[in-house]
Amino acid sequence: xxxxxxxxxxxxGNIAGLKVxxxxxxxxxxxAAFLITRERAMAEDIVQNAYLRSYERIRQFDDSRxxxxxxxxxxxxxxxxxxxxxxxxxxxxxxEVYQKLxxxxxxxxxxxxxxxxxxxxxxxIIEALHKLSPRQRAVIVQRYYLGFSEREMSNxxxxxxxxxxxxxxxxxxxxxxxxxxxxx
Amino acid sequence: xKEKNQPHWAMLEIAEKExxxxxxxxxxxxxxxxxxxxxxxxxxxxSRRMKQFAFGLMLAxxxxxxxxxxxxxxxxxxxxxxxxxxxxxxxRHYEAAPIQAPAEVIKVTPPPSLSIEEIRQRISxxxxxxxxxxxxxxxxxxxxxxxxxxxxxGSGQKVSIEYGRTADLDFQRGVLFLSVNDGAIPAPPLLAxxxxxxxxxxxxxxxxxxxxxQDDGRGDPTTKxxxxxxxxxxxxxxxxxxxxxxxxxxEAHNLEADLDVLLRIAESMTSE
Numbered sequence: 039x040x041x042x043x044x045x046x047x048x049x050x051g052n053i054a055g056l057k058v059x060x061x062x063x064x065x066x067x068x069x070a071a072f073l074i075t076r077e078r079a080m081a082e083d084i085v086q087n088a089y090l091r092s093y094e095r096i097r098q099f100d101d102s103r104x105x106x107x108x109x110x111x112x113x114x115x116x117x118x119x120x121x122x123x124x125x126x127x128x129x130x131x132x133x134e135v136y137q138k139l140x141x142x143x144x145x146x147x148x149x150x151x152x153x154x155x156x157x158x159x160x161x162x163i164i165e166a167l168h169k170l171s172p173r174q175r176a177v178i179v180q181r182y183y184l185g186f187s188e189r190e191m192s193n194x195x196x197x198x199x200x201x202x203x204x205x206x207x208x209x210x211x212x213x214x215x216x217x218x219x220x221x222x
Numbered sequence: 223x224k225e226k227n228q229p230h231w232a233m234l235e236i237a238e239k240e241x242x243x244x245x246x247x248x249x250x251x252x253x254x255x256x257x258x259x260x261x262x263x264x265x266x267x268x269s270r271r272m273k274q275f276a277f278g279l280m281l282a283x284x285x286x287x288x289x290x291x292x293x294x295x296x297x298x299x300x301x302x303x304x305x306x307x308x309x310x311x312x313x314r315h316y317e318a319a320p321i322q323a324p325a326e327v328i329k330v331t332p333p334p335s336l337s338i339e340e341i342r343q344r345i346s347x348x349x350x351x352x353x354x355x356x357x358x359x360x361x362x363x364x365x366x367x368x369x370x371x372x373x374x375x376g377s378g379q380k381v382s383i384e385y386g387r388t389a390d391l392d393f394q395r396g397v398l399f400l401s402v403n404d405g406a407i408p409a410p411p412l413l414a415x416x417x418x419x420x421x422x423x424x425x426x427x428x429x430x431x432x433x434x435x436q437d438d439g440r441g442d443p444t445t446k447x448x449x450x451x452x453x454x455x456x457x458x459x460x461x462x463x464x465x466x467x468x469x470x471x472x473e474a475h476n477l478e479a480d481l482d483v484l485l486r487i488a489e490s491m492t493s494e
Contacts (some may be wrong), residue, residue: 053256060249068246069237078241082248089252090259149231160232160239167236182230184235 041105048096056093065091065108067113073179074117074172084120088112107190112178121172136174138165143182164173287417335363346377347404347468356477357399359385371409376405376467398487399473407469413460414452421461421481423470423488428463430481459484 041062047055051102064085071081092099092109099108142163150156180186288294342349344366362385369378384391385398401407412435419430434456441448459485462471470491472484 052252056252056256057249060252063248064248065243068248069241069243072241073233073237081241082246086248086251086255089248090255093252093256094259143230143232146232147230156232160235163232164236164240175343179233183233185229 042101045096045099045105048093048098053093056089059092059105059109060089063109067110070110070179070184071113073167073183074114074175075121076168080120081117084116085113088116107186110180110184114180118172118176121175133174135166135169136178137172139163139170139178142166143178173181182212241290254387333365336365338364341366341381345379345381345404347379348493349381349402349468350465350467350470350491350493351383352400352429352487352490353492354486355385355398356479356483358387359477361386361389361391363391374405374408376432378401379404380408394476396477398477398479399471399475401469401471401473403471404468405467405469406423406464407462407471410462410471411473417452417454419481421485423463423485424465424491426463426465428461430484431460432458432480434458434475461485461488465486 041059044058049055067085067088068078068081071084072078075081075084079086081177088109091112099105142159146159150159166179170178177191179190181188223294286294333487336344338349338351341364362383364381364383365378367382369380371378381400381402383400383402385400386392386463387396391397413431414433417431421428421430425484433452433454435450436453436456438448438451457478459474459479459481460471461481464470470488472487474484477483
């Protein structure tokens, strides 16, 4: 069943349509929520709640727009709300961490052949993610995990593309220093 | 070079390592919650509707109560209901009322019949009386009625002479009434204009009508008459004319009297 058919079924009150949409997006949604909240159980609760809200609000959904960004925006926003309550764990030098992380991600688009280097880079990114604020993590997750464009991110985060660019550019500069050992 | 909008391999690996996709299956939880919410929603809707119904019922009872116990409101509501013709009018007092016994007929003894001479002495106009009548009219009663001359034409004096086949003036067995009015008749009988015939009586224009109004029998004999319908076969005949300022009206009921009979009576009238 296609996504459009699933949405039509859901709008007609048939929850079989909801299962199709979950099969398509639940893994991506849970993993994105996890990257923001850093808690697996919390991420699953957020996605479960997002699907329920989608089911309740599906009649408000505009069929002419893609479902994926509409649904993932719910997940990201909910994950942000949860993660905002965990702000006490955020590093004081989060902006710097943010910048370094982005620079690293931008500079390592091609996967390294060396497994050691690959593992080290992954661990460094995880560590950097943990030091970021929820909103910064949300930007990273959307841009580098979900693959959203800057325009899509600005739509989904409800801020202008300029703000997203600023986040990314600022972060790119500061993150470079944090991840310098792995870049050089 | 990979496209910029592609997910980063490292992020995919991190996500897959920390939350493996193969271990993610939220459908059973979501499905259970959706079904539960649907049931709950149905119950909520039913509950809400029941509450709304109960509230509406209470409001209606309160309104009805206020209408019943507040005299002015009750009177207003009753008026509206009656105007709208809604059959909520309390008819118990009509239904519960015992069937009325036939009204007691109170016979009023008429004043003594006057002689022609007595009448002529009292009235101010010239009175003509018939000198010919059907043979079987054996009873006669004469009287004078005085109307307020300020309200009607003439002196207001009216002479009534009633002839009957029986002494009690039984209408069904035949009667002849002669009304002589000084001026116009204050309350002339209501007749069917379509049945009026213009005739000449003693050289004067007159009107003759045969027939009468009949009850269609659809009324309630104890409360009201039925609809009146003109009956050309009813044994009623009327002849009226005006002569020397005096209006004469002859009414024959159940006498089988036609125009010829009434004209003969009229033409026999004399003031001698």
